[in-house]
Amino acid sequence: MPRFFCPAILATGATLELPAGAARHVQVLRLQPGDSITLFNGGWSEAATGGEFDATITRMGRSDVEVLVGQHQAVEREMARRVHLAVGMPANDRMDWLVEKATELGVVSIQPLMTERSVLRLAGERAEKKVSHWQSIAIAACEQCGGNQVPRVRPVHSLASWLATLDKAEPAGRWLLSLRETALTLHQRMVQDEVASVTFLSGPEGGFSSSEENSAFACGFAATQLGARVLRAETAALAALAALSVGG
DSSP: OOEEEOOSOOOTTOEEEOOHHHHHHHHHHTOOTTOEEEEEOTTOSTTOOOSEEEEEEEEEOSSOEEEEEEEEEOOOOOOSSEEEEEEEOOSTTHHHHHHHHHHHTTOSEEEEEEOTTOSOOOOHHHHHHHHHHHHHHHHHHHHHHTOSSOOEEOOOEEHHHHHHHSOTTOOTTEEEEOOOTTOEEHHHHHHHOOOSEEEEEEOOTTOOOHHHHHHHHHTTOEEEEOOSSOOOHHHHHHHHHHHHHHHO
């Protein structure tokens, strides 16, 4: 059954118009009045109910679609451990791919970062447009994969400015992907740090510089590694997320 993100208050028996993006998707699929769909509101507000709702299309306009909200389904498909990904943005379309796959793997939020070795540099209106684009990718991926919690794509920051926003009094569950010999494996880190929420920091092409790693360590991040091989920036972040999703 087609699934659509609808950031509105959903309640059984309510009639509402789908947001523009979802309405366009319904039109593209050539759905008709009487057809069934699934709605979820993504967990973005206090009014979000979680789970998902059955719904029936009641009216099709030229550009608008009206639905009747049906029964609530208390189903969640999220990771037991909440994982926030902060990543040095890879260049070209690799960030698009990373956002899509990270959403499928159940990440809670994505923080795009500019670092010393970042190829992609964003600021101002261009940065805002990119974040909006990545958020749309996350929504589409969430609709497809069955997730009910749409990850937030945060505004672009430099690594230094982002680290400055962190509460240094709460360093638990901060893991930095590193090639340092002293780094624990991800499996060891998961066993040692039994925390409900993790912020996972992963570098761009070429990784973080030594000074950047030291700045992260000063903010409570712990060196963590995936194994002997050196993975591409987008592969490393997703490999970590995949391991965390399997390990809970």
